[in-house]
Amino acid sequence: MKCTKEDIEIVKRICREEKPAGKEKINELRAQIYEELHKPDDEMDCDLIDENIRTLFLLEGGEYENYVDAEAGLKKARKMAEERAKAAQPKLKRILQYKFMKPVLVACFTLVFLFSANAIAVHATGNGLLDGVVKFGRNYISFDFTQSKSQTSSGQETISENDALYQELVKKCKGFDLSPLLPRSLPQDFKILNFGQQSFKIKKNLSVDLGNNTDLITINVDYYYDRNNISIVKAPETSDYDKLSVNGIDVYLMKKSNTYVSVFNDGNYVYNVNSNLPYDETVKVLKSFDD
């Protein structure tokens, strides 16, 4: 029988272990085994090693029968050695040995790292790491890695005159006795997602959501019955903003997260228009506000 290197290692380990009973004989047998193990492979007497191992087992517990052959003895020895080695390992190391555990742990650590980094970024800058790349909507999540200024996140060449939608908006507003400025240019696939109207003692309010599957423009219009009650739109004091001139009206444009927020007033109307379109597209929409 030929001993493999692994078998030799196991035998060596057994020999190193101290046993209280029959110490002298045991040491002798171990010494013999050592001697054989240190010989070159070709000269090694595996039968002697096997015999000695069997004797060692008999001395220690007497569990082995005479017919136990060398291969079976080595198998048993290997199993015992493995079990002992396993028991000696730390619990965490043993858990890590499961094949599926490593990828799961790596994924968990990655997620924790990303969430932490994002939280720090949000705290420091007010913007998440993936702002502008990932858009979360009520019924969708979209990714935009292009950040192209000439396209929306839906990837379409967009802003152009959308007369059908403009006329529909005009009609709805007239039904509420209002004639506010409305955008003539919008993405062609935009629809009216919501049209809300309310009458109050001080004012009338219009809330319009326009959008497609991924992009959204919200228009909020307050019409004050008494012009004295209007808070005239002023330049923001604390934020970075752009000032646009739209048909002679000052429009203040600010960025908040991945949304462009604009405020302006015209006569008795106060407007707030929010857009998640890219900057250039948002400006095109704002500049097309017309009555």
Add this chain to the structure above:
Amino acid sequence: MLKKMSVLCLSLLLAFSVLSVSPAYAASKSSEGTPTSGVRSADPNHAIGQYNTVSGGGMSPNATGLIATIGLDLYRGGGNTLILDGTTNGTQVLDKIGFQDITLQRWQNGQWTNVKVWSTYRNNSSSYSYEYSTTVTPGYEYRFTAKHYGEIDWLFIPSIETQYNETSYLYVG
């Protein structure tokens, strides 16, 4: 005669001094005195929110990006009526949008005392315009405070943004 004239002059002088040296008291009209915190409204019939976006209020830099613009205004109605006009505009359609802890306060015993506190929200909307009117006890300075509220839930984890706002105060006589 000279004595009477002197007393009259001194009385007039005293009255003039009191009125000119204490303009705040004269302006307050309230028996509770002048509020030592908050801003007096320049317009006796319209008090503007101190953090209104349209009035120059900026964006909160540490916000989560849910609230786009805010507005909170207090108007004098007829008689002793006060009207609250509030607006919270979201940057997108939000699961919950509105006003948290709207508080009507009056200046009493040297501090702002809550007269009424409540909240109001709307679900699945990008904006919430809210109006509330109430009749108040005359003789006090009044103001409104509120937190503009926006919430969106993603994978059952709510992301919430609130922005505090308070109107300047005005006198109801």
